[in-house]
Amino acid sequence: MIVRLKEKNPDFPDLTPDQPYFVIGIEANDYRILNDHGKPYLYPPDMFEVIDSHEPSIWVTEYGDDGERYSYPAELNEAGFFEDYFDGKDEALSTFWHVVNKRLSEAA
Amino acid sequence: MSVTNQDQTLQIAYIAIRYAAVIPGRLLRRYRTNAPLVGQAESRPCRNLSVNAPRGGAISFVPIGGGRAWESSHPVSRKSKPRPVCPEQVSCRRRLTRPPHHAIISPVIDGDADVGSAMKRGPADTPGLTKELIAQSRVIARGRRIRDLERLIRKYGGKPSMWTKKSSPAVQIQGDSYEYHWYEHPGIGRFEIKRKKVRDL
Numbered sequence: 001m002i003v004r005l006k007e008k009n010p011d012f013p014d015l016t017p018d019q020p021y022f023v024i025g026i027e028a029n030d031y032r033i034l035n036d037h038g039k040p041y042l043y044p045p046d047m048f049e050v051i052d053s054h055e056p057s058i059w060v061t062e063y064g065d066d067g068e069r070y071s072y073p074a075e076l077n078e079a080g081f082f083e084d085y086f087d088g089k090d091e092a093l094s095t096f097w098h099v100v101n102k103r104l105s106e107a108a
Numbered sequence: 109m110s111v112t113n114q115d116q117t118l119q120i121a122y123i124a125i126r127y128a129a130v131i132p133g134r135l136l137r138r139y140r141t142n143a144p145l146v147g148q149a150e151s152r153p154c155r156n157l158s159v160n161a162p163r164g165g166a167i168s169f170v171p172i173g174g175g176r177a178w179e180s181s182h183p184v185s186r187k188s189k190p191r192p193v194c195p196e197q198v199s200c201r202r203r204l205t206r207p208p209h210h211a212i213i214s215p216v217i218d219g220d221a222d223v224g225s226a227m228k229r230g231p232a233d234t235p236g237l238t239k240e241l242i243a244q245s246r247v248i249a250r251g252r253r254i255r256d257l258e259r260l261i262r263k264y265g266g267k268p269s270m271w272t273k274k275s276s277p278a279v280q281i282q283g284d285s286y287e288y289h290w291y292e293h294p295g296i297g298r299f300e301i302k303r304k305k306v307r308d309l
Contacts, residue, residue: 011243028251028269041246041275064252066269080255086248086275086289088307 001055003031003048012043020051022107024100025072028064032082040082040096056103075099237288237301241276249273254291266293278306 001023005015014035015021021033030042061071070077075095084092251257251269260271276288290301 014246027249027253030247030250035246039246041248042250042272043247062252064269066251066267068251068269070252079253079257080249082249082253083255083273086287087304 001050002052003033003045004051005047006049009047012047014039014041015043015047021048022104024103025059025076026069027072027082028068028070034100040085058103073099073103237276237290241279241288244277245274247272248275248289256291260291260293260299264293264296264299266296270294 002020003023004020005012005017008017009015014037016036019036021031021035024032024034024040026032027042029045031045031048032040032042034040035043055071056073058073059071060074060077061069062077063069076082076099081092081095085096249255250272254260254271254273257268257271260266261268270293272292274290274292278285278287280286285306286303287306288301288303291299
């Protein structure tokens with residue numbers, strides 16, 4: 001799945017308009033994408049237009065109590081995974097980059 | 109003495125005993141409710157606080173810490189111990205009922221320190237999580253992907269999908285990089301702000 005920022009948003013200087021962004025997963029309806037600084041934060045979906053709506057077959061999709069959607073590759077789908085990543089835990093860091101590299105190489 | 113007179117005497121005695129027990133209680137409650145609060149002369153007492161005050165039987169509760177918490181105050185010790193007064197009634201009630209959106213209600217703590225003990229330390233230990241840092245914050249986890257979601261809901265309430273864990277941009281403190289991490293729910297507030305030493309991810 002690939003998206004593009006609709007327009008320059010002063011609240012999000014870490015994203016560039018017209019730049020395609022690869023969606024790593026969906027978390028409570030937000031897109032997790034690698035921003036211009038290479039950090040995988042969550043961003044509201046209404047800021048983006050979808051260029052390629054094809055969703056990877058490895059995504060595991062679940063829905064929460066409020067109807068919100070969660071879709072991730074199984075390795076990144078654990079509660080707390082990205083908290084560990086942003087805490088700098090080695091295991092989360094290596095798993096994350098392994099999954100992203102694999103996915104990007106498949107897309108190339 | 110006839111039977112009728114005996115009955116009347118017993119009734120009078122019963123009423124006297126009953127009111128002897130009830131009237132002091134009523135007077136005491138009236139005294140506690142209507143008496144002005146002791147405090148700064150220019151401040152208005154927060155009379156409506158009792159609406160939101162926790163109930164504790166014979167023990168009354170008074171606001172402390174600028175209205176951020178309640179403290180029990182036994183009526184007997186009231187004369188010797190002045191009750192704190194809130195500067196203004198409206199803001200005091202707002203603080204005591206529900207924290208406003210974007211209100212920082214817990215102090216910053218370092219690393220994985222114990223939250224309970226850190227909260228007792230108070231604002232003197234709180235380094236600056238500025239408005240600018242908050243404006244530049246990013247969401248690192250949301251809803252069911254937050255590890256402590258169940259605990260957050262139990263403790264603070266809110267909807268699961270509305271809870272976020274956020275991170276500030278890195279700030280330099282004495283040559284080291286730090287980020288602030290916290291939990292946030294729109295309409296409830298920010299909680300458990302921690303300062304974490306970071307390395308390049």
